[in-house]
Amino acid sequence: MAASYTSALAEELAPDVLDRFLRYVRIDTQSRQDRTSSPSTTGQLELGRVLVAELEAAGLGDVHLDENGYVLGTLPGNGAAGGDIIGLIAHMDTSPDAPGRGVEPLVHRSYDGGVIELPREGTVLDPTAMPELADRIGHDIVTSSGDTLLGADDKAGVAEIMAGVAHLAAHPELPRPTLRVAFTPDEEIGEGATLFDIDRFGARCAYTLDGSDLGELQDETFSAVEAILTVDGVEVHPGQATGKLVNALRLAARIVAALPCDTLTPETTEGRGGFIHPTKMTGTAGKAQVRFIVRDFDDDLLARHVARLERTANDVLAAEPRARLDLKLREQYRNMRRYLDDVPDVTDAAEAAIRAEGIEPIRRPIRGGTDGSRLSEMGLPTPNIFTGGHEYHSVREWASVQDMAAAAAVVVRLAEVWSRDGGDG
Numbered sequence: 001m002a003a004s005y006t007s008a009l010a011e012e013l014a015p016d017v018l019d020r021f022l023r024y025v026r027i028d029t030q031s032r033q034d035r036t037s038s039p040s041t042t043g044q045l046e047l048g049r050v051l052v053a054e055l056e057a058a059g060l061g062d063v064h065l066d067e068n069g070y071v072l073g074t075l076p077g078n079g080a081a082g083g084d085i086i087g088l089i090a091h092m093d094t095s096p097d098a099p100g101r102g103v104e105p106l107v108h109r110s111y112d113g114g115v116i117e118l119p120r121e122g123t124v125l126d127p128t129a130m131p132e133l134a135d136r137i138g139h140d141i142v143t144s145s146g147d148t149l150l151g152a153d154d155k156a157g158v159a160e161i162m163a164g165v166a167h168l169a170a171h172p173e174l175p176r177p178t179l180r181v182a183f184t185p186d187e188e189i190g191e192g193a194t195l196f197d198i199d200r201f202g203a204r205c206a207y208t209l210d211g212s213d214l215g216e217l218q219d220e221t222f223s224a225v226e227a228i229l230t231v232d233g234v235e236v237h238p239g240q241a242t243g244k245l246v247n248a249l250r251l252a253a254r255i256v257a258a259l260p261c262d263t264l265t266p267e268t269t270e271g272r273g274g275f276i277h278p279t280k281m282t283g284t285a286g287k288a289q290v291r292f293i294v295r296d297f298d299d300d301l302l303a304r305h306v307a308r309l310e311r312t313a314n315d316v317l318a319a320e321p322r323a324r325l326d327l328k329l330r331e332q333y334r335n336m337r338r339y340l341d342d343v344p345d346v347t348d349a350a351e352a353a354i355r356a357e358g359i360e361p362i363r364r365p366i367r368g369g370t371d372g373s374r375l376s377e378m379g380l381p382t383p384n385i386f387t388g389g390h391e392y393h394s395v396r397e398w399a400s401v402q403d404m405a406a407a408a409a410v411v412v413r414l415a416e417v418w419s420r421d422g423g424d425g
């Protein structure tokens, strides 16, 4: 076995994982904000049809692409204790935050530890700025060509689940519970769980493969609110504006400037620190809009951040009675921890599977959300497992073939853990 693999099983699965991954990332599945249909973009259906064909070819049953763009399939169990149904979930879409069309993946075999220069846009991966990359000497590293994201988030997860269940289907001697697979659309725009039919899915719990570094196991996410702030000013031709124009853009900028900037921002916090983060500002002198995301692990602190945003906006607008303010709040997802604490065997089983692959589990809260945040709240407990991808939502995104293979092997181990004794590990 090559030294960089976590097990002989991972080494065996690696070619299949890589082959699938390279096929999936070439399909443009970038999702789009403010969707009017599910999925938000047709490329996701194209990948969905590919996955349906591959699940059928692997021998899964009940495979279909549903009316909302979810791919579902079932691998029946083979006599596992208890008859538990366990779910495996990954999302098909990629982030709208970086170019996602025309991905041309590159495989850098046997990484030597140096700077990786990509052919387009002068993009470089510098191991001095990326400690995880510096740790991957000898690995096969997959990148984009430098002008797009790679799409390891979350096609690494899709490829790992596919390779894992295909291996299980081809090896009926390996014990497994009934496995239900779901590939979801529109996770990156916060809609992955919205039309997920958990009753039809029928699993007692599930696992997303949507994490990052080798060994990560996450049962805690942010709680999240989106705030859309609209300022209506008074638009007048600048030539006749004296004493009449009320500039909405200027007021919106003042609100952003009045928010804390050396604390309560994503760039100044880490670990469990929450934030108020302006993500988009648009407008004219007459009307301006700022979109914020507000995050914290603690629901009370989250409510305080939202109240602070509201108070700041009101204070700024108080000085200009001719302007009008509208603040729309939308709850996006809740910290999954409170739901997972009630069913400790679910996270324990994942921990046992990661250990069975020879990896020490890393438990750290996600400074973000996953499909599992909403699904756990909806009644399907769903912690998150690593994929081996890094630098998500950027043109520097990369993934280790060896770590992706380890994640696929964890899928196989997870089946074994759940068939052994109902997941008590």
Ligand SMILES: [Zn+2]
Pocket (backbone or CB within 6 Å): 091, 153, 154, 187, 210
């Ligand atoms: Zn993701």
